[in-house]
Amino acid sequence: MEPILEIRNLGKNFGAVEILKDINVSAEPGGFLVLVGPSGCGKSTLLNCIAGLEPISGGTIHIGGRDVTHVSPKDRNIAMVFQSYALYPTMSVAGNITFGMKVRGVDKAVRARKLQEVARQLQIEQLLDRRPSQLSGGQRQRVAMGRALVRDPQLFLFDEPLSNLDAKLRVEMRLEIKKLHSDLGATMVYVTHDQIEAMTLATRIVVLKDGVVQQVGSPAEIYNRPTNLFVADFMGSPAMNLIPARASRHGNGTRIEIERAGGPPIVLIDGRIDGLPGDVVVGLRPEDIAEAGFRAGDGVQEAECLIDMVEPAGADTFVVSLIGGKQVTARLHAETEARPGSTLALAFDLGKVSYFAPDTGERLN
Amino acid sequence: MTDPARGLPAAPRAGQAALRWLLFAILGLFALFYLMPLFVMIATSLKSLEEIRAGSLVALPARVTFEAWGTAWSSACTGIQCEGLRPYFWNSVSLSVPAVAISTLLGAVNGYVIAQWRFRGANLIFSLMLFGCFIPFQVVLLPMARTLGFMGLTGSISGLVFVHVIYGIGFTTLFFRNYYVTIPVELVKAAKVDGAGFFRIFWSVFMPLSLPILMVTVIWQFTQIWNDFLFGVSFSQAGTQPVTVALNNIVNSTTGVKEYNVDMAAAIIAALPTLFVYAVAGKYFIRGLTAGSVKG
Numbered sequence: 331m332e333p334i335l336e337i338r339n340l341g342k343n344f345g346a347v348e349i350l351k352d353i354n355v356s357a358e359p360g361g362f363l364v365l366v367g368p369s370g371c372g373k374s375t376l377l378n379c380i381a382g383l384e385p386i387s388g389g390t391i392h393i394g395g396r397d398v399t400h401v402s403p404k405d406r407n408i409a410m411v412f413q414s415y416a417l418y419p420t421m422s423v424a425g426n427i428t429f430g431m432k433v434r435g436v437d438k439a440v441r442a443r444k445l446q447e448v449a450r451q452l453q454i455e456q457l458l459d460r461r462p463s464q465l466s467g468g469q470r471q472r473v474a475m476g477r478a479l480v481r482d483p484q485l486f487l488f489d490e491p492l493s494n495l496d497a498k499l500r501v502e503m504r505l506e507i508k509k510l511h512s513d514l515g516a517t518m519v520y521v522t523h524d525q526i527e528a529m530t531l532a533t534r535i536v537v538l539k540d541g542v543v544q545q546v547g548s549p550a551e552i553y554n555r556p557t558n559l560f561v562a563d564f565m566g567s568p569a570m571n572l573i574p575a576r577a578s579r580h581g582n583g584t585r586i587e588i589e590r591a592g593g594p595p596i597v598l599i600d601g602r603i604d605g606l607p608g609d610v611v612v613g614l615r616p617e618d619i620a621e622a623g624f625r626a627g628d629g630v631q632e633a634e635c636l637i638d639m640v641e642p643a644g645a646d647t648f649v650v651s652l653i654g655g656k657q658v659t660a661r662l663h664a665e666t667e668a669r670p671g672s673t674l675a676l677a678f679d680l681g682k683v684s685y686f687a688p689d690t691g692e693r694l695n
Numbered sequence: 696m697t698d699p700a701r702g703l704p705a706a707p708r709a710g711q712a713a714l715r716w717l718l719f720a721i722l723g724l725f726a727l728f729y730l731m732p733l734f735v736m737i738a739t740s741l742k743s744l745e746e747i748r749a750g751s752l753v754a755l756p757a758r759v760t761f762e763a764w765g766t767a768w769s770s771a772c773t774g775i776q777c778e779g780l781r782p783y784f785w786n787s788v789s790l791s792v793p794a795v796a797i798s799t800l801l802g803a804v805n806g807y808v809i810a811q812w813r814f815r816g817a818n819l820i821f822s823l824m825l826f827g828c829f830i831p832f833q834v835v836l837l838p839m840a841r842t843l844g845f846m847g848l849t850g851s852i853s854g855l856v857f858v859h860v861i862y863g864i865g866f867t868t869l870f871f872r873n874y875y876v877t878i879p880v881e882l883v884k885a886a887k888v889d890g891a892g893f894f895r896i897f898w899s900v901f902m903p904l905s906l907p908i909l910m911v912t913v914i915w916q917f918t919q920i921w922n923d924f925l926f927g928v929s930f931s932q933a934g935t936q937p938v939t940v941a942l943n944n945i946v947n948s949t950t951g952v953k954e955y956n957v958d959m960a961a962a963i964i965a966a967l968p969t970l971f972v973y974a975v976a977g978k979y980f981i982r983g984l985t986a987g988s989v990k991g
């Protein structure tokens with residue numbers, strides 16, 4: 331299938347500063363593409379470029395197979411939801427939602443019908459006569475969504491639409507957006523700096539840092555096989571443990587040795603990889619370190635560890651131990667007997683381990 | 696303020712009350728001082744000439760007469776003509792209304808462009824316009840006279856409108872620009888995605904937001920233009936003079952006795968429109984000057 335959105339070699343400068351560098355991204359029809367990255371990495375700028383609100387300094391943008399690189403926003407067949415919602419303050423909710431159609435000369439009867447449709451869909455029928463200033467944050471967010479939905483565009487663009495909502499509402503709206511996406515079957519590009527939002531919503535994630543694409547892939551790919559230390563650290567909560575270690579040959583596999591202050595080093599044998607350099611960073615998700623006896627299988631190895639901290643979190647309990655000079659977090663079951671200051675046998679599951687080069691940060695396996 | 700829970704003794708409170716009364720008294724005195732001239736003007740304008748000569752300046756009129764007002768409006772002499780202020784008053788109206796309207800509208804568009812469509816050099820242009828606000832009237836008199844002559848507008852009301860529009864643009868642009876900078880740029884972006892163009896966004900999104908600053912600008916411009924004397928006296932001729940020039944001529948025409956009551960009535964008439972505008976729209980003035988960012 332031809333992608334709805336295709337960005338090739340896009341570059342963007344503000345004056346002499348290069349904000350976006352050689353971006354290559356595409357979105358399949360019906361896909362949910364999430365742009366994620368830390369604050370200031372250029373997510374909004376990239377979205378604005380897709381919308382045509384910022385001229386680009388190089389490359390091309392195709393929407394629906396058409397080259398729109400030099401086409402104005404109104405002719406790109408897109409709709410956008412802004413971070414601050416950007417509702418027209420002097421217009422009623424109905425006015426806000428229908429303004430675009432009015433400008434485009436859509437028939438009055440059609441406008442009224444579409445307004446009703448969208449209002450029902452978003453459950454804002456009772457708000458249509460209000461001004462934006464008379465709405466709560468969540469209601470404004472819905473109106474902003476409504477303004478995009480009535481347009482029925484080829485591509486929806488969302489710029490952190492949930493970042494101004496409180497935590498509970500954010501989770502609710504996240505689900506609603508997900509449902510909306512599957513109901514509409516529309517193609518969406520969604521910007522967020524919240525990696526949980528990215529994981530739950532996306533069919534495809536683009537991780538950005540300093541205007542450079544770090545990795546593109548499905549949520550599972552990004553989570554399980556991060557391509558470098560930045561992605562490994564950024565995606566997932568609590569973050570992946572990144573532990574400096576020494577690697578050496580061990581038969582057909584590799585022997586990993588992790589130093590510990592005040593104790594013998596932890597030695598792990600990974601039979602499935604060889605040819606690692608001498609210094610590596612071992613990446614293990616907290617859920618890949620369990621209490622000994624609760625995890626079995628290939629590549630599971632145990633070691634006694636001194637527990638520094640215990641953080642019960644309801645369903646799980648996280649324990650922290652100082653390993654390889656890092657605070658390593660393990661995710662244990664809620665009923666664990668672990669106590670701070672005592673030792674506990676932990677099981678390290680190398681089934682999903684990632685190795686990174688400490689100098690370049692690149693993935694090695 | 697004092698906190699009753701802390702049970703402060705009564706003495707400081709009494710002291711505060713006394714201070715407050717003193718403050719009111721002083722402010723009242725200032726107000727009186729300010730209103731005095733107006734009082735004298737009104738009182739004098741309602742007296743007959745004999746009474747003015749006989750009585751004291753600050754006394755209330757013994758017998759109220761509107762004769763002086765009638766004279767000032769329709770028969771006082773401004774030089775050789777004796778038609779009162781009336782024709783000049785209408786000159787002022789027909790020059791300030793278009794001048795205020797045009798300069799305000801241009802200022803609004805300018806402010807909109809500079810604040811929301813940041814183009815290369817926008818700041819430079821804005822600085823130059825600001826600079827225009829500080830050029831004294833006297834400096835532009837001669838070049839402006841040449842320009843008006845060149846345009847064939849010498850001595851006409853249109854010429855005066857032109858001068859006031861040009862001179863006013865700096866101020867009106869400043870007002871609107873400062874108001875529009877507080878409006879988030881995403882509003883324009885949203886409207887662009889909705890399909891609206893430059894003027895559509897201006898009319899449908901920005902103008903409806905602008906009532907407070909519109910009021911400020913209209914009041915400011917109207918006051919400036921209506922009260923202007925220098926441009927009026929320099930660029931008009933017999934028949935096109937604004938009311939301020941006519942007032943000057945009435946007061947300065949030295950044929951016969953000095954009719955203080957007529958002078959006072961004429962001065963009040965000339966000042967009435969600006970007073971009226973303040974009375975009607977003054978509350979918007981304060982509101983507009985303090986109005987800031989627009990919340991979603």
Ligand SMILES: Nc1ncnc2c1ncn2[C@@H]1O[C@H](COP(=O)(O)OP(=O)(O)OP(=O)(O)O)[C@@H](O)[C@H]1O
Nearest residue numbers: 344349367368369370371372373374375376522523
């Ligand atoms: N108009 C502009 N002129 C110059 N620099 C800009 C402009 N707009 C953005 N930038 C810079 O571009 C970089 C990326 O900005 P952008 O708004 O895209 O970040 P972001 O990833 O959306 O961040 P956030 O998560 O905080 O919204 C920032 O360093 C910012 O300072």
Ligand SMILES: [Mg+2]
Nearest residue numbers: 373374375490
């Ligand atoms: Mg942003």
